[in-house]
Amino acid sequence: MIRITQMKLPVTHTKEALKEKIAKTLRCGKLPFTYEIRRQSLDARHKNDKKFVYTVDVFFQDEKKISKKVYNNNIMSIKEEPYHFPKPGEESLDFPPVIVGSGPAGIFCAWYLARAGYRPIVLERGEEARKRQERVNDFWKNGILDPDSNVQFGEGGAGTFSDGKLNTLVKDSFGRNQEVLKRFVEAGASPEILYQQKPHLGTDVLVRIVETLRHQIEEMGGSFRFRSKVTDLRIEQGALKAVVINETEVLPASVCVLAIGHSARDTFGMLHDRGICMEPKSFAVGLRIEHPQKLINEELYGEPENEILGAASYKVTHTCKNGRGVYSFCMCPGGFVVNASSEPGMLAVNGMSYQARDGENANSALIVTVTPEDFPEEGPLGGIAFQRLLEKRAWEAGKGKIPVQTFKDYRMHQASVSFGTVCPKIKGAYTLSDVRSILPKEIGDSIEEGILSFGEKLKGFDREDALLSGVESRTSSPVRMVRDKDLAANIRGIYPCGEGAGYAGGITSAAMDGIKIAESISKKYRNF
Numbered sequence: 001m002i003r004i005t006q007m008k009l010p011v012t013h014t015k016e017a018l019k020e021k022i023a024k025t026l027r028c029g030k031l032p033f034t035y036e037i038r039r040q041s042l043d044a045r046h047k048n049d050k051k052f053v054y055t056v057d058v059f060f061q062d063e064k065k066i067s068k069k070v071y072n073n074n075i076m077s078i079k080e081e082p083y084h085f086p087k088p089g090e091e092s093l094d095f096p097p098v099i100v101g102s103g104p105a106g107i108f109c110a111w112y113l114a115r116a117g118y119r120p121i122v123l124e125r126g127e128e129a130r131k132r133q134e135r136v137n138d139f140w141k142n143g144i145l146d147p148d149s150n151v152q153f154g155e156g157g158a159g160t161f162s163d164g165k166l167n168t169l170v171k172d173s174f175g176r177n178q179e180v181l182k183r184f185v186e187a188g189a190s191p192e193i194l195y196q197q198k199p200h201l202g203t204d205v206l207v208r209i210v211e212t213l214r215h216q217i218e219e220m221g222g223s224f225r226f227r228s229k230v231t232d233l234r235i236e237q238g239a240l241k242a243v244v245i246n247e248t249e250v251l252p253a254s255v256c257v258l259a260i261g262h263s264a265r266d267t268f269g270m271l272h273d274r275g276i277c278m279e280p281k282s283f284a285v286g287l288r289i290e291h292p293q294k295l296i297n298e299e300l301y302g303e304p305e306n307e308i309l310g311a312a313s314y315k316v317t318h319t320c321k322n323g324r325g326v327y328s329f330c331m332c333p334g335g336f337v338v339n340a341s342s343e344p345g346m347l348a349v350n351g352m353s354y355q356a357r358d359g360e361n362a363n364s365a366l367i368v369t370v371t372p373e374d375f376p377e378e379g380p381l382g383g384i385a386f387q388r389l390l391e392k393r394a395w396e397a398g399k400g401k402i403p404v405q406t407f408k409d410y411r412m413h414q415a416s417v418s419f420g421t422v423c424p425k426i427k428g429a430y431t432l433s434d435v436r437s438i439l440p441k442e443i444g445d446s447i448e449e450g451i452l453s454f455g456e457k458l459k460g461f462d463r464e465d466a467l468l469s470g471v472e473s474r475t476s477s478p479v480r481m482v483r484d485k486d487l488a489a490n491i492r493g494i495y496p497c498g499e500g501a502g503y504a505g506g507i508t509s510a511a512m513d514g515i516k517i518a519e520s521i522s523k524k525y526r527n528f
């Protein structure tokens with residue numbers, strides 16, 4: 001195939017125009033060809049002349065008919081190695097592998113193990129997607145929190161109530177990233193995610209997709225059990241013998257994948273007590289900021305709305321005088337701030353958008369990196385103590401509701417008593433308060449300095465009535481479970497996986513880590 005990169009067309013171009021541009025670029029006249037878009041990104045530097053930039057793979061019956069003169073740095077003949085899942089190993093398995101958690105890491109690990117004939121059993125403490133959705137809507141409406149089935153816990157994991165952004169910075173020379181996107185497309189996602197620079201699913205689509213993936217895994221011999229929390233492990237002579245479910249049921253197992261996510265604090269405690277080697281890990285904390293989406297579109301596209309491009313997304317970063325970095329994270333165009341708490345008396349926020357991203361406001365987390373030096377306690381669970389400290393303050397600042405403050409009041413260190421023209425777009429009850437008081441001084445100051453600097457890049461970002469809510473504390477895992485070259489923990493048969501284990505950040509990278517663990521188990525054990 002011939003790969004063409006850096007091919008530019010106006011964002012208003014037609015499908016025919018793309019085909020004509022390919023034919024003109026390869027000077028192939030009427031020679032028939034097919035093509036596949038491998039990447040589409042946006043170049044909006046010239047607001048009046050916004051362009052899509054394409055990478056396309058072109059297929060001819062006989063590529064030799066294309067003149068050698070057309071080849072250059074952006075036009076090359078290439079051969080791509082397809083993704084390979086390893087052949088089963090020799091060691092026998094007495095029981096099916098157990099996968100704890102049905103987030104992206106657990107689901108993708110289960111999908112590839114099921115397809116390879118390992119009949120995995122997925123144990124999930126929360127409910128299946130539809131019931132969970134009702135539970136979460138009830139929480140947002142009436143404030144009744146279910147500590148095991150909420151925005152963090154349940155089928156699909158933490159990302160189910162999200163914007164479903166699928167981009168990742170993880171380098172991928174094995175083709176696992178494309179595998180993840182292909183599985184999502186087969187499960188109902190739009191094929192455009194295969195090539196968009198910033199692919200996203202939207203929470204309304206995600207619920208259907210995780211259900212379809214479950215059905216596929218069940219058809220391939222896997223099984224799911226919901227409301228099934230792993231509360232203990234049975235270990236003998238350094239090897240796993242069984243997992244304990246809901247404090248009572250003992251399920252024999254010699255292989256267990258811990259894909260528990262970044263919020264399973266009770267489970268981290270249990271694993272630490274059972275001798276799973278883990279260490280404290282840096283993460284980031286901060287607040288969520290809201291602006292009118294039209295303001296962001298105006299700044300990035302030069303127009304308040306654009307039907308083809310939809311809601312604009314930004315990424316901003318700033319290094320403060322105090323040396324700390326402030327950056328935007330998990331930006332949700334046309335989205336909502338959500339109450340993403342999972343423990344009573346604790347309050348954490350996050351963001352989500354529906355597939356259409358047609359909400360009035362844009363929001364993102366503005367976060368600052370924190371390290372074990374910032375944690376109130378030593379040891380692997382120090383980060384959890386830090387999160388709980390902030391979330392307790394947030395809960396108190398809002399008396400159980402999401403505390404919200406205007407940037408003007410934030411700068412004056414005073415509680416807000418009224419909003420300006422920006423109205424909160426929040427899932428869950430909220431109240432006016434002093435959000436700055438939640439944060440340690442250095443973090444609070446860094447965020448103020450960051451917002452002012454972002455106001456120089458995006459006019460209006462630092463407007464007085466921009467809204468801040470908090471606390472954003474679940475940005476990634478506060479612990480890392482140590483794993484060896486075969487991706488196994490210090491207890492034989494245990495495989496730490498995904499975000500909770502400290503090896504991923506985001507839906508796609510967690511899913512990719514799930515595939516990696518499935519490969520490692522397959523290389524070692526014979527299937528059924």
Ligand SMILES: Cc1cc2nc3c(=O)[nH]c(=O)nc-3n(C[C@H](O)[C@H](O)[C@H](O)COP(=O)(O)OP(=O)(O)OC[C@H]3O[C@@H](n4cnc5c(N)ncnc54)[C@H](O)[C@@H]3O)c2cc1C
Binds near residue numbers: 153154157162231267
């Ligand atoms: C509101 C929100 C929005 C987000 N938006 C995005 C986004 O747009 N794009 C993006 O890339 N990332 C986003 N993220 C982050 C993303 O969701 C996570 O990075 C990803 O889900 C991590 O996948 P995981 O499988 O490792 O863990 P998780 O998705 O956290 O799944 C872990 C699962 O394990 C279960 N579990 C935990 N303990 C036990 C136990 N003891 N027994 C049984 N089951 C257990 C949990 O219930 C949970 O379902 C968002 C997160 C949130 C909360």
